[in-house]
Amino acid sequence: MRHFPVFLDTRGKSVVVSGAGETAVAKLRLLMRTEARIAVHGAEPAEEVVRWAAEGRIALTEAPLAEVGGDARLVYAANADPVEDARVAKLGREAGVLVNIVDDLTSDFITPAIVDRDPVTVAIGTEGAAPVLARKIKAEVEELLPSSLGLLARIGQSFRARVEALDSRARRAFWTRFYFERGPRAVAAGSEAVSETLETMLTEGVAATKGFVHLIGAGPGDPELLTMKARRLLHEADVVIHDRLVPAEILELARREARVIEVGKIAYGPSWKQEDINALLVREAGAGATVARLKGGDAVLFGRLDEEIEALEAAGIGYAIVPGITSASAAAATIGQSLTRRGRNASLRFLTAHDMNGFADHDWRDLAKPGATAAIYMGVKAAAFIRGRLLMHGAATATPVTCVENASRPDQRVIATTLIDLPEALAEACPTGPVMILLGLEPRAALAAAELNEFKEAL
Structure with a gap:
């Protein structure tokens, strides 16, 4: 760290700005938020500078800076003239005052990007290496902090x-x-x-x-796909209770002091029982903790949300639901497709193969129609069953099917196939992460190539 961040008390002190043109205007807008007396020196001042002087917000001398007074805390050289800026810097340093030459890293200090929620102030610096990045971070922090x-x-x-x-x-x-x-x-x-x-x-x-439980959709895995509300609540929680598929990158956003508890469920393997998870939520919130209950994707889709809500209501514990981005949306975005399209499908099915009894009762005849689209969660082990039911009800063997493993994550993988080859394609790929099966959709690049081939054949 080359530049050490500090907050300087400017009350009752002077800040000297040499230069009254456009280069100085941006600095003055920031400096006028402080309680400092601002002295501006420069010929041919910009219109804004003249107006601010007339309003009494700054003291304007329409001549070059001649000396730096003893009560000055900072000097800004903002003349957009290297020779004049060097002269002003020399005056400031001889007076023992810190000097900033605008856009020059040889300055004694640099001015960070600032988020102002007076008296709350957030300063963002990049050592002058990436001002654009500082502005981006500032914009994100501005969104996080309420204007109130x-x-x-x-x-x-x-x-x-x-x-x-x-x-x-x-x-x-x-x-x-x-x-x-x-x-x-x-x-x-x-x-x-x-x-x-x-x-x-x-x-x-x-x-x-009194304790409270936030039932939060953690999204498909990419931390940047968390909603702003989810991120804030995660940081504020005393206890974080999460599914197995919520990645470490998201859990790291919790407070350092928070207790993090995994309540993983593994298909066909050892898992936490739902009633034990319910009891854990009631116990932690009943003890006064603010609990963040993280569920992969969107908490309202195939997350057994109602069972946890019923347990909380029975115990008299308050809760709120924070929706998240579901894996189906992330998978469709990965392959460059929309889940609905005019002229292709006016409806969309969300199915889960986790409960095979209910899964077998779906309207497979309707799903087998041309143009039908479905997002199938937890369907890897049911791939042969899916193929059999659809073919039995008249689905075309060439119906496109795209499987997306770990949608939105760095290790995401796209397995593009057809209905007839679905089980074999998944067996060959041997996925280890969560897989979203998109029935009736193929990657946009593959679709474009197929359309091009059809066009060439027509010629």
């Missing part, structure tokens, strides 16, 4: 001493609920409503620290 966070922080500060009487877990739960749940909802009604919300939360006593 600054107001909430200022109001919350006045209540801090009263909340300190709670134990550490209760304090964390209190502030989490205030800053990210109840506080933002109160902001719309004004600052008085926010204070009232805090007073109400303080009088709730034990109820304010």
Whole structure:
């Protein structure tokens, strides 16, 4: 780390900016958010600089910088002229003041990208190596932090001493609920409503620290496909209870202090019983913990969600459902296809082969029709059964089928085949990760090649 990040107190001090043109304008927009006195020196000032001076936000001297005063904390050389910037830098350093020459890494300090939620401030730096990356990170952080966070922080500060009487877990739960749940909802009604919300939360006593379960769809595996809400709740949880297929990259987003518990289910192998998972959720939340229950894909699709909800409701424990990106969507995106297409299929079936009794009862005749499309979860071991049922009901042997293993992950694999060859193709590929079977779809590249061949044959 070449540049050490610090937050400099500018209250009652001066910041000197040499240059009053466009180069200086961007720095001034940022500096005017501080409590510093801003002195700008430069001939032919930009229109914005003149306006800011007229509004009393800066002090403008329409002449080159002659000296650096003793109360100056920082000097910015923003003349867009290497000779003049070097002269100004010399003046600043002789006065013992830190100097920044705009876009020059020989500066004494650099100005980071800043997310401003005053009094909450996030500074992002890349040692000057990748300003574009810093801007991207800033945009992502801006999305994560509610615009109301600054107001909430200022109001919350006045209540801090009263909340300190709670134990550490209760304090964390209190502030989490205030800053990210109840506080933002109160902001719309004004600052008085926010204070009232805090007073109400303080009088709730034990109820304010009652456990809660977030039933979260963790997506198909790529951490970047987590929703922003899922990512935030995962970081705030005291306990993370997850399926076997939730990857380590997602679990690493949990707080370092959080307990992480795997409740894996392995097809045809040793697994946690659903009733034991239900009991674990009730036990942890009943003890006051905020629980993140991570389920692969979308929690509302083939995740046995209702059984866990019923157990929580029976125990009087609050819960919320956070939907995620289902593996079917990720698999279709991988092969460049949509799951529905005008003129091809107006409906889409989501099937799971995990329960063979229910699986056998599907309307196979309808699925065998030309253009029918289905996303089949957990269907590797049922591939021969799928083929037999569809062929029995008139499906074409050449019906395209695409199997996507580990959709969205770095080790994802696409197995493109036809209905007649489906079991053999899967046996040859020998997948070890979760597989999504897309009936009626083939990779866009393969489809384009086939259409090209048909066109050539027609000629």
